[in-house]
Amino acid sequence: MEISLDFDNSFAALPDGFYTRLAPTPVKAPRLLAFNAPLAKTLGIEGRDDAALAQIFSGNEVPDDAAPLAQLYAGHQFGNYTPQLGDGRAILLGEVIDRSGARRDIQLKGAGRTPYSRGGDGRAWLGPVLREYVVSEAMHALGIPTTRAMAAVATGEDIWRETALPGAVLTRVADSHLRVGHFEVFAHRGDTDALRQLTDYAIARHAPDASGPLDLLRAVTERQATLVAAWMSVGFIHGVMNTDNCTISGETIDYGPCAFMDDFHMGRVFSSIDSQGRYAFGNQPNILVWNMAQFATALIQQMDDREAAAAEATKIIHAMPGLIEAAWLKRFAAKIGIAAPRDGDYDLIQRLLDLMQRDGADFTNSFRALSEGDAEAQFTDRAAFADWSRDHRTRLADEDAPEALMRQSNPAIIPRNHRMEEMITAAVAGDMAPFERLMSALATPYTSTDPALETQPTPSEVVAATFCGT
Structure with missing residues (x-):
């Protein structure tokens, strides 16, 4: 069966300085491990032929009208500017117009070396591919803007990551892969013509x-403020919020050392490379503001009156903490059954979080239990929780259907680290059943369908660190 994709490539129409054209590097023996048929259908991909899909989504066969390329960008990594990054192991096949009329990127991750690989092999191993597949689809089911996973293909080749590991390729779908780093590279080079072209394209x-760069800045800051609040409402820690991992579209991207918390702590860090806690759970709003300041700095380089532009951009950036707090309050108020937050609600939420942190309560299960009216068992300081609960019940007397709102706002299941590790270990051994079980349960996160996957880890199951996998 022939697989057809109707490409309509706009990024490839930009000048060559924005990317390097190259095809994916073929692999030895591609085999389809997972395929997101519902997503594929929205992109106009009908039917199912595993062998044909494996050839395309491994990079062995480039579809007609594709325009494969690796994008150029720079970025601030852990606060330090790196002047050239780019797609070091990813190839953008091209863009399609989906059935809703939206333009979507189709990208292969782990598709081989590019000019931006910086000495790497351009490949990915099976663990991070399945991890991103599961987490990105879980985020989508949670209602949080994210890149999507369409396919995972085993390459039939081992790659070296301290030891030999099975290779794989992930097919990622996004509204676009434009990042803050795309703008930084041209701003730092002083290439204002390219910066203007990129800005016009992004607008x-x-x-x-948007009427110009500052309107674009305002739109992106609003999207990102909403996004980081959504992350925090489900206990998500991105783990590597560099500017090259910060999208213009407002989607979550690059699920490297990400994690969902078990026991709650504002300072929680999982990423093995974040030794200083720069991207800790509670610091994510601050880092987002910092990232948007770098975006603003890049954008104003193209302005004729930079002083006036800088003044206006500063106002936009200074407004961000208020945007984030408003989005955070709306999300967390819903988690305790409050549809329209008012004065005093922030303190009520914060009291609960403080109690959860002191008791080491499980973030997801505590809020879910609150939805079901039996949260007391989640806390060791029962008296303190009882005090909070009395105030909570008093506040909910003014709300309509708070229980329904809480059930809609508090997932029963998240991709817990220990379950992810179990899934990856099984997949490496050739058993995809744990992957399929996780995907099934995570597809309906607000409905409890597999209670065994909802439990927090035992002490021996705790995963203390997560890794990029590159």
Whole structure:
């Protein structure tokens, strides 16, 4: 069966300085491990032929009208500027217009070396591919803007990551892969012509109502403020919030050392490379503001009156903490049954979080239990929780259907680290059943369908660190 993709490539129409054209590096023996048929259908991909899909989504066969390329960008990594990064192991096949009329990127991760690989092999091993597949689809089911996973293909080749590991390729779908780092590279080079072209492209694609760079900045800051609040409402820690991992579209991207918390702590860090806690759970709003300041700095380099532009951009950036707090309050108020937050609700939420942190309560299960009216068992300081609960019940007397709102706002299941590790270990051994079980349960996160996957880890199961996998 022939697999057809109807490409309509706009990024490839930009000048060559924005990317390097190259095809994926073929692999030895591609085999389809997972395929997101519902997502594929929205992109106009009908039917199912595993062998044909494996050839395309491993990079062995480049579809007609594709325009494969590796994008150029830079980025601040852990606060330090790296002047050239780019797609070091990813190839953008091209863009399609989905059935809703939206433009979507189709990208292969682990597709081989590019000019931006910086000495790497351009490949990915099976663990991070399945991890991103599961987490990105879980985030989508949770209602949080994210890149999507369409396929995972085993390459039939081992790659070396301290030891030999099975190789794989992930097919990622996104509204676009434009990042803050795309703008930084041209701003730092002083290439204002390229910066203007990129800004015009981003406005046309992601902010068609924007009248210029500052309107684009305003639109992106609003999206990102909403996004980080959504992350925090489900206990998600991105783990590597570098500017090259910060999208213009407002999607979550690059699920490397990410994690969902078990026991709650504002300072929780999982990423093995974040030794200073820069990207800790509670610091994510601050880092987002910092990232958007770098975006603003890049954008204003193209302005004729940079002093005036800087003044206006500063106002936009200074407004961000308020945007984030408002989005955070709306999310967390819903988690305790409050549809329209008012004065005093922030303190009520914070009291609960403080109690959860002192008791080491499980973030997801505590809020879920609150939805079901039996949260007391989640806390060791029962008296303190009882005091909070009395105030909570008093506040909910003014709300309509708070229980329904809490059930809609508090997932029963998240991709817990220990379950992810079990899934990866099984997949490496050739057993995809744990992957399929996780995917099934995570597809309906607000409905309890597999209670065994909802439990927090035992002490011996705790995963203390997560890794990039590159």
